[in-house]
Amino acid sequence: MIGTMPNALSGRTQHIEVHKFHAGSIIGVTILALLIQAFLPVYFPRTHLLDLPLVITIYFAFSRRNPSTGLLLGMTIGLIQDSLSRSPVGLFGISKTLVGYLASSLGARIDVENPVSRFGLTILFFLVHHAAFVIIQRVLLSQPAPIFTVALWVGAFINAVIAVALFPLLDKLRLPN
Amino acid sequence: MLAVPTRHRSLALLALAVLGQTLLLAYQIKRDSHVRLIRVWSVDSITPLERMGIWCIAKVHDTFSGYFALVHTRRDNAALQGEIDQLRMRNAQLEGDAAEARRLETLIGFHDIHADVPILAARVIAANADSASRVVFINRGLREGIHRDMAVVTPDGVVGKIWEVFQNTAQVELLTDDRSGVGSLLATSRAQGVVKGTGEASPILYYIGNEENVAPGDQVLTSGEDQIFPKDFPVGTVTEVKPALKGSPFRQIRIKPAARLDRLEEVIVLLTRQEINTRASEPAPSGKSTAKVPAGNPHP
Numbered sequence: 001m002i003g004t005m006p007n008a009l010s011g012r013t014q015h016i017e018v019h020k021f022h023a024g025s026i027i028g029v030t031i032l033a034l035l036i037q038a039f040l041p042v043y044f045p046r047t048h049l050l051d052l053p054l055v056i057t058i059y060f061a062f063s064r065r066n067p068s069t070g071l072l073l074g075m076t077i078g079l080i081q082d083s084l085s086r087s088p089v090g091l092f093g094i095s096k097t098l099v100g101y102l103a104s105s106l107g108a109r110i111d112v113e114n115p116v117s118r119f120g121l122t123i124l125f126f127l128v129h130h131a132a133f134v135i136i137q138r139v140l141l142s143q144p145a146p147i148f149t150v151a152l153w154v155g156a157f158i159n160a161v162i163a164v165a166l167f168p169l170l171d172k173l174r175l176p177n
Numbered sequence: 178m179l180a181v182p183t184r185h186r187s188l189a190l191l192a193l194a195v196l197g198q199t200l201l202l203a204y205q206i207k208r209d210s211h212v213r214l215i216r217v218w219s220v221d222s223i224t225p226l227e228r229m230g231i232w233c234i235a236k237v238h239d240t241f242s243g244y245f246a247l248v249h250t251r252r253d254n255a256a257l258q259g260e261i262d263q264l265r266m267r268n269a270q271l272e273g274d275a276a277e278a279r280r281l282e283t284l285i286g287f288h289d290i291h292a293d294v295p296i297l298a299a300r301v302i303a304a305n306a307d308s309a310s311r312v313v314f315i316n317r318g319l320r321e322g323i324h325r326d327m328a329v330v331t332p333d334g335v336v337g338k339i340w341e342v343f344q345n346t347a348q349v350e351l352l353t354d355d356r357s358g359v360g361s362l363l364a365t366s367r368a369q370g371v372v373k374g375t376g377e378a379s380p381i382l383y384y385i386g387n388e389e390n391v392a393p394g395d396q397v398l399t400s401g402e403d404q405i406f407p408k409d410f411p412v413g414t415v416t417e418v419k420p421a422l423k424g425s426p427f428r429q430i431r432i433k434p435a436a437r438l439d440r441l442e443e444v445i446v447l448l449t450r451q452e453i454n455t456r457a458s459e460p461a462p463s464g465k466s467t468a469k470v471p472a473g474n475p476h477p
């Protein structure tokens with residue numbers, strides 16, 4: 001189902017598409033992403049560069065195009081990821097809250113259905129997520145954290161490629177018009 | 178009532194969410210707390226699915242190696258297909274069993290040598306959910322008597338320590354995690370230091386003075402000073418020695434962990450901190466390890 005909502009960011013009466021999903025899709029996909037994120041490094045150690053929960057956050061934020069929904073989804077995914085990791089609870093939560101908010105705000109303004117824009121925006125939000133993560137680590141936790149590394153750029157590229165391949169599959173979970 | 182524009186509502190919600198989580202972080206830092214309740218909920222919800230996933234992967238793997246890999250052979254020789262299918266399926270199954278038996282034999286050997294040390298075999302069921310930390314989940318928890326800060330090893334060497342315990346699972350902080358530290362010493366000179374993780378594959382041995390004679394290949398053992406790991410257990414091997422930085426009295430020594438931390442499947446949890454007699458740690462004769470079974474099958 002494609003609903004419409006006023007474009008709150010521009011303040012104009014322009015209407016934008018809001019995609020809805022089959023019941024349970026968002027929860028199911030999120031749990032699956034967290035499970036795969038936990039499984040893959042056991043069998044393939046190099047897959048730690050993947051951040052599937054982030055890719056899922058970006059996708060649903062793009063589709064829902066509602067900043068409140070986007071940030072709440074990002075916060076929930078981030079907090080679950082925190083609680084399954086060694087990190088203090090809130091580290092991923094804040095980073096993904098920001099990404100959820102920004103992605104849904106941007107999704108309401110520009111075309112996010114195009115593979116090229118999806119690729120570029122995933123790289124952008126991967127970097128935003130990393131920047132927020134590093135700032136929190138350095139400022140709030142006083143922990144040393146590298147800012148720019150080769151692994152960061154490789155990770156951004158890999159996650160963007162995964163996003164371009166994964167988003168069309170997730171599009172199939174949308175309710176028909 | 179005053180109407181709040183949608184944009185301001187979502188901005189207010191964002192500020193509230195960030196502020197709430199910042200306070201949560203501050204609380205954890207101030208109280209040195211791990212917000213256990215949230216972690217318990219998440220882990221209790223996710224780990225049963227992870228166990229199911231591991232089971233499914235094993236089944237799919239068995240099916241693939243035992244059947245689909247034989248499709249090509251079936252085409253080549255239709256007459257012998259049935260026999261070949263059966264033999265290869267059995268062969269794949271036996272190879273899997275043999276590999277598992279070899280791993281279990283190593284665990285049994287460890288238990289035979291350290292019969293007086295209460296240990297528990299466990300299986301790694303998941304890795305960390307983020308790239309920033311080096312932790313794994315094992316399929317043992319409070320029910321099996323596991324507690325925080327218990328040592329986790331393989332017969333090859335130190336793996337890490339228990340960081341968080343749940344009802345049926347536990348989280349192990351690996352030696353390579355950037356927050357880990359193991360009291361260690363050099364096997365040759367007995368000079369003591371601390372092996373700290375870096376978040377990468379090679380941890381660093383700190384606090385070894387410039388006057389110490391260290392070379393790549395030297396063995397690093399546990400010192401027992403941390404009250405977690407038993408004394409003289411293998412930690413790793415020195416791979417790189419750099420002179421001290423200007424003004425520092427200590428060398429920079431990088432080590433390679435003795436345990437294969439990137440290929441962990443089964444591990445041993447030491448349920449005590451009593452010292453292990455590592456002089457008896459030479460490989461056990463194969464015949465000796467048939468009598469005893471390690472404390473617990475890693476696949477319950």
